[in-house]
Amino acid sequence: MRPAVAGMALGLALAVGVPTTWALTRPPAAAGAPVEQVLTAPAPPSAPPVPGVPVRDAAPLPVPDVVPPVRLEVPALGVDAPLEQAGVRPDGQMALPDDVGRAGWYRFGPAPGAPGSAVLAGHVDDAEQGLGALAPLREAEPGQEFLVTDAAGETTRWRVVSRELLDKRALPVDLLFGRTGPPRLTLVTCGGPFLPDVGGYRDNVVVVAEPAR
Amino acid sequence: MTRTRTLGIATVAGTGALLALGVAPASAADTATVSVLHAVPDTPVDVYANGERLIDDFRPGTLTDPLSLPAGSYDLALFPADAPDGSGTPLLSADGVAVPAGANATVVAHLSADGQPALTPFVNDTSAVPAGQGRVVVRHTAAAPAVDVRAGGQVIVPGLTNPDEAALEVPAGTVSADVVVAGTTTVAIGPADLAVTEGATTIVYAWGSEASGYELAVQTISGAHSAPSGVPGGTAGLADSAADTALPLPLIGLSALGLLGAGVAARRLATTRG
Numbered sequence: 001m002r003p004a005v006a007g008m009a010l011g012l013a014l015a016v017g018v019p020t021t022w023a024l025t026r027p028p029a030a031a032g033a034p035v036e037q038v039l040t041a042p043a044p045p046s047a048p049p050v051p052g053v054p055v056r057d058a059a060p061l062p063v064p065d066v067v068p069p070v071r072l073e074v075p076a077l078g079v080d081a082p083l084e085q086a087g088v089r090p091d092g093q094m095a096l097p098d099d100v101g102r103a104g105w106y107r108f109g110p111a112p113g114a115p116g117s118a119v120l121a122g123h124v125d126d127a128e129q130g131l132g133a134l135a136p137l138r139e140a141e142p143g144q145e146f147l148v149t150d151a152a153g154e155t156t157r158w159r160v161v162s163r164e165l166l167d168k169r170a171l172p173v174d175l176l177f178g179r180t181g182p183p184r185l186t187l188v189t190c191g192g193p194f195l196p197d198v199g200g201y202r203d204n205v206v207v208v209a210e211p212a213r
Numbered sequence: 214m215t216r217t218r219t220l221g222i223a224t225v226a227g228t229g230a231l232l233a234l235g236v237a238p239a240s241a242a243d244t245a246t247v248s249v250l251h252a253v254p255d256t257p258v259d260v261y262a263n264g265e266r267l268i269d270d271f272r273p274g275t276l277t278d279p280l281s282l283p284a285g286s287y288d289l290a291l292f293p294a295d296a297p298d299g300s301g302t303p304l305l306s307a308d309g310v311a312v313p314a315g316a317n318a319t320v321v322a323h324l325s326a327d328g329q330p331a332l333t334p335f336v337n338d339t340s341a342v343p344a345g346q347g348r349v350v351v352r353h354t355a356a357a358p359a360v361d362v363r364a365g366g367q368v369i370v371p372g373l374t375n376p377d378e379a380a381l382e383v384p385a386g387t388v389s390a391d392v393v394v395a396g397t398t399t400v401a402i403g404p405a406d407l408a409v410t411e412g413a414t415t416i417v418y419a420w421g422s423e424a425s426g427y428e429l430a431v432q433t434i435s436g437a438h439s440a441p442s443g444v445p446g447g448t449a450g451l452a453d454s455a456a457d458t459a460l461p462l463p464l465i466g467l468s469a470l471g472l473l474g475a476g477v478a479a480r481r482l483a484t485t486r487g
Binding site for chain 1 (some may be wrong): 249250267268269271272274275276277278280343344345385387405406407408411412417418428429430431432438440441442443444445446447448449450451452453454464467468469470471472473474475476477478479481482485
């Protein structure tokens with residue numbers, strides 16, 4: 001009688017425990033503070049009233065030179081990706097490099113280090129090319145270091161504060177591509193479940209980093 | 214009746230508040246953003262608004278920063294820069310210039326087509342443009358007949374006359390622009406490299422006169438940007454997280470085994486009891 005009870009208990013424990021343990025030990029879909037929270041810019045301090053009226057020359061100015069970022073490294077995740085300058089596709093979405101080994105910097109937004117959110121994004125995979133350079137982003141953890149090198153050879157250091165899966169249909173694009181507030185580095189790729197009938201992923205993996213001090 | 218009186222009082226209050234120019238506005242709802250461009254050749258001026266000096270020694274070809282002014286009606290007057298005060302006969306004046314709350318406007322002192330000084334308020338379109346685009350506005354404020362505006366040699370604005378404007382949305386970037394006498398290839402201004410800033414309104418003024426020469430002035434108003442509509446991603450399903458959300462097969466087997474074991478044990482228990 002005793003062995004039967006023990007066997008039953010053991011069996012039930014196994015039946016319930018295995019899936020529970022599996023569910024509890026899976027990597028969480030998000031880490032750190034929510035993306036929307038870390039990208040919400042604090043109200044800018046109101047400028048003191050300037051005496052008099054500032055006046056400037058109205059002659060056409062040359063286009064200001066922006067030094068673009070050219071390389072992204074995440075040592076902890078084994079990411080080392082060349083960066084291209086990326087714009088907008090005809091359908092209004094951000095244009096990404098076709099080469100999944102590269103990532104794009106949204107050139108109309110801030111450069112890394114300028115006020116606002118500098119966006120680096122890349123394809124997570126491709127049927128012929130395999131996994132993309134940014135695929136490991138889904139394992140990014142708060143505190144990890146990101147390195148961005150610009151075309152002048154200057155390297156800036158960033159620390160991850162947030163990783164989250166965000167539904168593409170409700171992506172807070174105005175925050176992700178915000179041009180005001182403190183400097184932020186925002187990395188975007190795809191993730192979540194793959195939807196074969198759409199031919200794409202349901203979510204974006206978004207990782208936000210702030211300047212490392 | 215009451216409403217009319219209220220409006221009347223509001224106008225007076227707006228005018229009175231002008232004395233406090235330079236003081237931070239109470240709120241954006243009752244202020245307007247006004248810039249002033251001086252495009253009358255060879256004539257430095259002082260600018261007065263409702264009798265108060267607003268800009269001292271304002272030079273041709275210069276532009277003020279955007280000023281936040283209480284909405285209302287303004288009497289504007291330009292005096293020679295060496296005039297002691299705003300009394301006497303101004304070079305140029307415009308009374309009752311309406312500055313509605315929330316508006317963004319540029320007041321331009323310039324020459325009319327036949328060379329007479331004129332003061333023209335333009336309302337600036339600062340509405341959002343699609344991501345990747347910039348808005349270009351061209352304004353004819355020169356003592357000249359109709360012109361065509363060209364970009365890269367192609368006419369983009371035909372037959373523009375003083376003091377009219379034309380607006381277009383174009384992909385951001387640098388364009389080589391020039392101004393020609395309408396219907397001809399006779400270049401009047403340029404060519405000049407113009408930066409069409411993404412997400413901004415770039416306003417280009419053609420100004421000057423035949424005697425003093427024709428020039429371009431540029432005013433850029435940022436804040437018209439839009440974000441891209443989304444970020445596309447992979448197409449292969451190699452990083453499918455559904456593979457992670459489903460219990461792996463070996464674990465399903467192990468769990469089922471446990472259930473089977475429990476069933477067998479329960480049966481044995483029942484048999485033993487029976």
